[in-house]
Each structure stands twice: as C-alpha cells, then as structure tokens.
Amino acid sequence: MLHYLVSKKFLARILWFAILEINCVLTQECISKDYGNGGTICVCTDHHCDTVPSLGKIPLNSYVTYTSNKDGLRFKKTVQKFKITRTQLPKGYHYQECLSEIHHEYEICGENQNKNKYSGIYKNWDPSPSKSIIIDRSKTFQEIxxxxxxxxxxxxxxxxxxxxxxxxxxxxxxxxxxxxxxxxxxxxxxxxxxxxxxxxxxxxxxxxxxxxxxxxxxxxxxxxxxxxxxxxxxxxxxxxxxxxxxxxxxxxxxxxxxxxxxxxxxxxxxxxxxxxxxxxxxxxxxxxxxxxxxxxxxxxxxxxxxxxxxxxxxxxxxxxxxxxxxxxxxxxxxxxxxxxxxxxxxxxxxxxxxxxxxxxxxxxxxxxxxxxxxxxxxxxxxxxxxxxxxxxxxxxxxxxxxxxxxxxxxxxxxxxxxxxxxxxxxxxxxxxxxxxxxxxxxxxxxxxxxxxxxxxxxxxxxxxxxxxxxxxxxxxxxxxxxxxxxxxxxxPRGSVRIYTTQCDGDDLTDIVAFKRPDGLIVVVFVNRGDHQVRRVFIDIKRGEIDISASPHSITTILY
Missing domain, CATH: 3.20.20.80 (Glycosidases)
Structure with missing residues (x-):
C-alpha cells in the first residue's frame, strides 16, 4: 500500500512537471526587430508568434505583474509577495469621486484639499518620493x-x-x-x-x-x-x-x-x-x-x-x-x-x-x-x-x-x-x-x-x-x-471599475483599477516618463504592492 501511495505521488509529480514543461513550450517569446522608430516590433511567421504567459492560479499572498516597455519587454510575467497587511485606511484618507476639470474648478482629494490645485489630479496622502495609491474596492463605478x-x-x-x-x-x-x-x-x-x-x-x-x-x-x-x-x-x-x-x-x-x-x-x-x-x-x-x-x-x-x-x-x-x-x-x-x-x-x-x-x-x-x-x-x-x-x-x-x-x-x-x-x-x-x-x-x-x-x-x-x-x-x-x-x-466583460486615489495623469503616469467577475483585482499602471517611477498600491484587504515601473512602460497587476 505504501509503495502504491509513493508511486502515485511520484507519478503525479512527474505529470505536474510535464504540464509545466508543456506550458513553457507553448509560451513563445517575441522575435524583436528595430526599425529605428523609437521602439520595436515582434515578428510573427507561420511557425512562430509570441504569446501571453498564462495567468494560472495566483499563489497565496502574492500578486502577478505583466510588463511591456519601450526597451522590448512584452507581457513579461513576474510573481511577487505582498509586503504587509493593513487593517485600516491610512490617516487622512477620505473618498472623493474622480472628477476632471469642471467650470475651471479643480477637484482635489487627499490629506489636505487646501494645498495646491492640480488640474484633474488627486493629491496623494503619502508625501514620500514613492507615492502611495489607495485601492478601495468598496467604491465602484461603471461595468465594462x-x-x-x-x-x-x-x-x-x-x-x-x-x-x-x-x-x-x-x-x-x-x-x-x-x-x-x-x-x-x-x-x-x-x-x-x-x-x-x-x-x-x-x-x-x-x-x-x-x-x-x-x-x-x-x-x-x-x-x-x-x-x-x-x-x-x-x-x-x-x-x-x-x-x-x-x-x-x-x-x-x-x-x-x-x-x-x-x-x-x-x-x-x-x-x-x-x-x-x-x-x-x-x-x-x-x-x-x-x-x-x-x-x-x-x-x-x-x-x-x-x-x-x-x-x-x-x-x-x-x-x-x-x-x-x-x-x-x-x-x-x-x-x-x-x-x-x-x-x-x-x-x-x-x-x-x-x-x-x-x-x-x-x-x-x-x-x-x-x-x-x-x-x-x-x-x-x-x-x-x-x-x-x-x-x-x-x-x-x-x-x-x-x-x-x-x-x-x-x-x-x-x-x-x-x-x-x-x-x-x-x-x-x-x-x-x-x-x-x-x-x-x-x-x-x-x-x-x-x-x-x-x-x-x-x-x-x-x-x-x-x-x-x-x-x-x-x-x-x-x-x-x-x-x-x-x-x-x-x-474581461463584467468587470467593474473601482476607486483609486489617482484617477488622471500624474507626472506622466496613468492608473485605473477594476474588480473582475472572478473576484480578482486588476490595476493598469502606465509610466510615460523618461525615468523609473515607484508607486505603492495599498489594498487594506490584501496589503501593499511596491512597484518600480521602468521608463516608458505599461504594467498590469493582478491579485
């Protein structure tokens, strides 16, 4: 009986690694070519075309990122751990719906609404060089x-x-x-x-x-x-x-x-x-x-x-x-x-x-x-x-x-x-x-x-x-x-936009977040600037995501 159980476990492990190997084979990388226009293309032929790595099951207390950038990354997948878990929103935070410029009056959200006026930009509560973005899934907007x-x-x-x-x-x-x-x-x-x-x-x-x-x-x-x-x-x-x-x-x-x-x-x-x-x-x-x-x-x-x-x-x-x-x-x-x-x-x-x-x-x-x-x-x-x-x-x-x-x-x-x-x-x-x-x-x-x-x-x-x-x-x-x-x-269809404390371009970054029908949270983070940008995304139900986005990049975060 013991021999049978060991053999069964051994075969299951072999099958698991075989599946991983198949996935590796099926995921094809970009064949890159530069035409001198400030970026690269990916070449697809009868026999080769780059594919998107499968999301799979996200490990416990982890998040997945996919990144593409000007330097040639294309849906580069990484898996990382949440840093800490918060039980409450940071001091000074309050919700305010994202509104753009209306009648030349600017809507500001953050620790102090009386400081500085930004056209269509939220004032983030964290004054450190790495700005903190709060993700509040309790505040929802339109369905996709x-x-x-x-x-x-x-x-x-x-x-x-x-x-x-x-x-x-x-x-x-x-x-x-x-x-x-x-x-x-x-x-x-x-x-x-x-x-x-x-x-x-x-x-x-x-x-x-x-x-x-x-x-x-x-x-x-x-x-x-x-x-x-x-x-x-x-x-x-x-x-x-x-x-x-x-x-x-x-x-x-x-x-x-x-x-x-x-x-x-x-x-x-x-x-x-x-x-x-x-x-x-x-x-x-x-x-x-x-x-x-x-x-x-x-x-x-x-x-x-x-x-x-x-x-x-x-x-x-x-x-x-x-x-x-x-x-x-x-x-x-x-x-x-x-x-x-x-x-x-x-x-x-x-x-x-x-x-x-x-x-x-x-x-x-x-x-x-x-x-x-x-x-x-x-x-x-x-x-x-x-x-x-x-x-x-x-x-x-x-x-x-x-x-x-x-x-x-x-x-x-x-x-x-x-x-x-x-x-x-x-x-x-x-x-x-x-x-x-x-x-x-x-x-x-x-x-x-x-x-x-x-x-x-x-x-x-x-x-x-x-x-x-x-x-x-x-x-x-x-x-x-x-x-x-x-x-x-x-x-996917049926996802619902959720609230973030940055809703319009801030220092050449763009951020938007959603809750999917399967319960996953998705954040798209765009860095249009010439320098690396660090952001800390705070979800009180899960923890902190510390992202350093390369220059001219698009990163999708899922958890």
Missing part, C-alpha cells in the same frame, strides 16, 4: 462591456491573403487565450475608407435616382462580406474563450438614397422621403448576416454623422443634422428593429468625436430619442486632457446611457505606418485609461490589420496594431497591440 477592434474590409482582406497557418497565428493573437482575448468588435455595414472601392448593398451601374425599390429586392451582400469578413468573424468566434460580441456601423448609403447622389460625405443627407427605407436597409443587413451565422449585439446610428460633410480626401459618409437624426432614430430605426428578430439589439448613437457630447448630441436626444437608445459611441481623434469633463457631465446628465469608445487609430495621411513606435502605444494607453476613469465602458480600435502601405484603402493611410508584410508572409505586432492587450486581456 469589452475591448477589441474592427473587422474592416482591409482587415479581412489582409487576413485572407495570408497563408492558412499565418491566418491562424494572427487570429489566435487577437482572440485566443494565448493572445489578448478581444471580445467586443465592430463590423462595417458596407464600404469604408478602408475598402478597395466604395460600394453599398444596392448598387447600380447608372446614376438613376428615381428608381426606388420599397422592398429592397436588390439588396445583397458582397464578396467583401461573404468571402472575407464573415469567414474571418466565424473563425475568430470559434477561437474566442469569451463570447465575442459584435456591433455594426455604416459609412455608405446607396447613392440614390442621398441628396447629393454620391457615396462621399459632402452634403450627403438621406432624402427625408426615404427615412423608413434607410431603417429597412439596416434591418436587411442584420438579417443577411444572421442567415450567414453572424449575430449582432449592437448597432450604431451611423459613422461620424455630424462631420461627414467636412471629411477630407473623399471618405464615404452620410451627413445628418442632429434634430433630423433624432427623428429618424425614434420614428424609423428603433421601431423597425423592435418589430424584428433583432428587437434586443443595443442601439448606440453619436459614433463621433468627444467634443460633440454636450454641444450637439443633446439636440439628437430630444423628444424622447434619449429613451430609444442604449449608449453613445465615441471616437478618440479630438480627445484631450482638458475635455474629460465632457464625459463626466454627460454621464451625470444621462446616467442610463453607456459610453463606449468605438474607434481610434494612430497615424495620419502623411505620417502613417511607423514600425515599432512606442510613443503610439503610450497614447493608446493614456487614452484608454483616461476614458475608463471617466465612465467609458470599453475601447474598440479601428483596423486590426493593415499592409505596409496602410491599406487596402480608398483614402489616406493610417497605422494599425498589426502590420502585414505580404512579400515575406509575416506580420508585425506593433507596440499599440501590447498597449491594448494590457487592458483587453486582463479586464
């Missing part, structure tokens, strides 16, 4: 919907151009447990500026504007949907361990639906007599995707509807006046959806820039439209430190509408692809942390994959977290991929 990117035409075409094995590497990098586990993604309804050509689902070879089919009998999906986007979406959903939720946005209306008879945005209003047909068009798209195995969680009321008239380089778009948009939403779009099999879909309005939140959107939400929608989509292009108050004030005014970042990307039409640029990762991390600290429930990137020319596209190129080199049949993970991953990988 998720993180992800867009299945644009360019994304899907690039993926389907890859070898089969490289496609698998890329989709695993975004959606599997080995990757950064995207769970909320955007799907364009028709063409965008990142398509090979501009098209709608009712196209004609003529410019005939008076031949309107009220049954939308000519509506049909395109090759971009059937051969590229839908197959990629289905494979991504198969790989995802988290339920993949999708929302759709439209850039393009059929030319004859618009007053300018043009796909482009200039004065491109929907004809008022076709408001219902435009709503039917949205439902028809949802029906067709459902028939092909793809269901949608949400739908936006149009991409950038209030700036489509001024978009450069002929980006396709539909222009709306706010009051007309509100009328169409409440009288046409929402009743149409509610009377269909898509009755439970989330309706997201705005899908445009942050400064429009208070200046324009309330005009759309009048006359009951506020009660017809579920949330508000935000693009990051005009985000600044001094306009986060718009998020706070909007939430206070419309507490039942969630805020969701629905588009962002780095680069512009002159300075687009910069392989390895770490400063772009920092801008991603800064914006995501800033949004999350001001009631935003998630962050969705623009194109997931572009080629070395920033395309395919019909307008100017931008950058992307992954760049595909078709000639070499390999792709490059940009620093922005890792910046997104420090949030998407470790903050």
């Amino acid at each position: 919907l998720g993180f992800g990117g867009a299945f644009s035409d360019a994304t899907a075409i690039n993926i389907k151009t890859m070898s089969v094995s490289l496609q698998a590497q890329l989709l695993k990098s975004y959606f599997s447990e080995d990757g950064i586990e995207y769970n909320l993604c955007r799907v364009p309804m028709g063409a965008t500026d990142f398509s090979t050509h501009v098209y709608s689902y009712i196209d004609s070879n003529t410019n005939e504007v008076n031949c309107i089919d009220p049954a939308l009998g000519n509506f049909k999906l395109t090759k971009e949907d059937l051969s590229y986007k839908i197959p990629v979406i289905l494979e991504a959903n198969r790989l995802s361990s988290r339920k993949l939720q999708l929302f759709t946005s439209t850039w393009v209306a059929p030319k004859h639906f618009k007053e300018n008879n043009n796909y482009r945005g200039s004065m491109g209003f929907i004809k008022k007599g076709l408001y219902q047909l435009w709503a039917d068009y949205f439902q028809k798209f949802l029906d067709c995707y459902k028939d092909n195995g793809v269901n949608f969680w949400g739908i936006t009321t149009g991409n950038e509807p209030y700036v489509a008239n001024v978009q450069m380089e002929g980006i396709p778009g539909v222009l709306w006046f706010p009051d007309d948009h509100g009328q169409w939403i409440r009288e046409n779009l929402v009743p149409t959806l509610r009377n269909s099999v898509h009755r439970n879909i989330k309706v997201i309005t705005l899908d445009d820039q942050r400064p429009l939140l208070l200046a324009v959107l309330p005009k759309t939400l009048t006359n009951g439209t506020e009660h017809c929608v579920h949330g508000v989509g935000l693009h990051w292009y005009l985000d600044q430190d001094n306009n986060t108050y718009l998020l706070d004030e909007f939430h206070q005014r419309y507490p039942n509408l969630f805020l969701l970042a629905t588009e962002g990307c780095e680069g512009d039409w002159v300075n687009n692809i910069r392989l390895g640029a770490w400063d772009r990762a920092e801008r991603y991390a800064w914006d995501i942390a800033q949004d999350l600290n001001h009631w935003v429930t998630g962050w969705v990137d623009w194109n997931m994959v572009l080629d070395l020319d920033g395309g395919p596209r019909v307008a100017g190129p931008v950058d992307s977290p992954i760049i595909f080199n078709k000639t070499a049949n390999e792709f490059y993970k940009q620093p922005t991929y890792y910046a997104l991953g420090h949030f998407s990988k470790f903050i």
Whole structure:
C-alpha cells in the first residue's frame, strides 16, 4: 500500500512537471526587430508568434505583474509577495469621486484639499518620493462591456491573403487565450475608407435616382462580406474563450438614397422621403448576416454623422443634422428593429468625436430619442486632457446611457505606418485609461490589420496594431497591440471599475483599477516618463504592492 501511495505521488509529480514543461513550450517569446522608430516590433511567421504567459492560479499572498516597455519587454510575467497587511485606511484618507476639470474648478482629494490645485489630479496622502495609491474596492463605478477592434474590409482582406497557418497565428493573437482575448468588435455595414472601392448593398451601374425599390429586392451582400469578413468573424468566434460580441456601423448609403447622389460625405443627407427605407436597409443587413451565422449585439446610428460633410480626401459618409437624426432614430430605426428578430439589439448613437457630447448630441436626444437608445459611441481623434469633463457631465446628465469608445487609430495621411513606435502605444494607453476613469465602458480600435502601405484603402493611410508584410508572409505586432492587450486581456466583460486615489495623469503616469467577475483585482499602471517611477498600491484587504515601473512602460497587476 505504501509503495502504491509513493508511486502515485511520484507519478503525479512527474505529470505536474510535464504540464509545466508543456506550458513553457507553448509560451513563445517575441522575435524583436528595430526599425529605428523609437521602439520595436515582434515578428510573427507561420511557425512562430509570441504569446501571453498564462495567468494560472495566483499563489497565496502574492500578486502577478505583466510588463511591456519601450526597451522590448512584452507581457513579461513576474510573481511577487505582498509586503504587509493593513487593517485600516491610512490617516487622512477620505473618498472623493474622480472628477476632471469642471467650470475651471479643480477637484482635489487627499490629506489636505487646501494645498495646491492640480488640474484633474488627486493629491496623494503619502508625501514620500514613492507615492502611495489607495485601492478601495468598496467604491465602484461603471461595468465594462469589452475591448477589441474592427473587422474592416482591409482587415479581412489582409487576413485572407495570408497563408492558412499565418491566418491562424494572427487570429489566435487577437482572440485566443494565448493572445489578448478581444471580445467586443465592430463590423462595417458596407464600404469604408478602408475598402478597395466604395460600394453599398444596392448598387447600380447608372446614376438613376428615381428608381426606388420599397422592398429592397436588390439588396445583397458582397464578396467583401461573404468571402472575407464573415469567414474571418466565424473563425475568430470559434477561437474566442469569451463570447465575442459584435456591433455594426455604416459609412455608405446607396447613392440614390442621398441628396447629393454620391457615396462621399459632402452634403450627403438621406432624402427625408426615404427615412423608413434607410431603417429597412439596416434591418436587411442584420438579417443577411444572421442567415450567414453572424449575430449582432449592437448597432450604431451611423459613422461620424455630424462631420461627414467636412471629411477630407473623399471618405464615404452620410451627413445628418442632429434634430433630423433624432427623428429618424425614434420614428424609423428603433421601431423597425423592435418589430424584428433583432428587437434586443443595443442601439448606440453619436459614433463621433468627444467634443460633440454636450454641444450637439443633446439636440439628437430630444423628444424622447434619449429613451430609444442604449449608449453613445465615441471616437478618440479630438480627445484631450482638458475635455474629460465632457464625459463626466454627460454621464451625470444621462446616467442610463453607456459610453463606449468605438474607434481610434494612430497615424495620419502623411505620417502613417511607423514600425515599432512606442510613443503610439503610450497614447493608446493614456487614452484608454483616461476614458475608463471617466465612465467609458470599453475601447474598440479601428483596423486590426493593415499592409505596409496602410491599406487596402480608398483614402489616406493610417497605422494599425498589426502590420502585414505580404512579400515575406509575416506580420508585425506593433507596440499599440501590447498597449491594448494590457487592458483587453486582463479586464474581461463584467468587470467593474473601482476607486483609486489617482484617477488622471500624474507626472506622466496613468492608473485605473477594476474588480473582475472572478473576484480578482486588476490595476493598469502606465509610466510615460523618461525615468523609473515607484508607486505603492495599498489594498487594506490584501496589503501593499511596491512597484518600480521602468521608463516608458505599461504594467498590469493582478491579485
């Protein structure tokens, strides 16, 4: 019997070490390459692509950190012990909700509110060189919907151009447990500026504007949907361990639906007599995707509807006046959806820039439209430190509408692809942390994959977290991929933001914290400065976490 027990224990130990060995083999390190742009990329081929080390079970009285930085660390995992255990909050601490600059008055929290005024920064209670950040899980804020990117035409075409094995590497990098586990993604309804050509689902070879089919009998999906986007979406959903939720946005209306008879945005209003047909068009798209195995969680009321008239380089778009948009939403779009099999879909309005939140959107939400929608989509292009108050004030005014970042990307039409640029990762991390600290429930990137020319596209190129080199049949993970991953990988849907005594950028650092559905606490700590920064995170239920963050780094802490 003793011999049997010893043998059993011995075999169990051998099995345990074998499992550890398998995990070591499966975890692949970054193959780094420097293009001289202030950082490095990670090269992925048919046979090798870096993965994220598994979190596993966190040892008792310990915490886990994952770090990426400008010097080349990528999700470097460490396990450390809590230093001490506190039984009460430090003297002088009191809670105050994180508010940004409002009406030029600054909200300060800490030991003494009368000392020094910082724009949107908390005064920490600990005066030592290593600042102490209190984490108070009893104070909670918004629930997280998720993180992800867009299945644009360019994304899907690039993926389907890859070898089969490289496609698998890329989709695993975004959606599997080995990757950064995207769970909320955007799907364009028709063409965008990142398509090979501009098209709608009712196209004609003529410019005939008076031949309107009220049954939308000519509506049909395109090759971009059937051969590229839908197959990629289905494979991504198969790989995802988290339920993949999708929302759709439209850039393009059929030319004859618009007053300018043009796909482009200039004065491109929907004809008022076709408001219902435009709503039917949205439902028809949802029906067709459902028939092909793809269901949608949400739908936006149009991409950038209030700036489509001024978009450069002929980006396709539909222009709306706010009051007309509100009328169409409440009288046409929402009743149409509610009377269909898509009755439970989330309706997201705005899908445009942050400064429009208070200046324009309330005009759309009048006359009951506020009660017809579920949330508000935000693009990051005009985000600044001094306009986060718009998020706070909007939430206070419309507490039942969630805020969701629905588009962002780095680069512009002159300075687009910069392989390895770490400063772009920092801008991603800064914006995501800033949004999350001001009631935003998630962050969705623009194109997931572009080629070395920033395309395919019909307008100017931008950058992307992954760049595909078709000639070499390999792709490059940009620093922005890792910046997104420090949030998407470790903050699953259903997590709730919790209070910290630093909520906005302090000396080029950003901090945001969450409680996950499984009970784990997550803290994302960004150091955008040129020097090492030390912080002591205090959780009275667990103890102190003493972190020294390397220059230009992103660290995710879990316990």
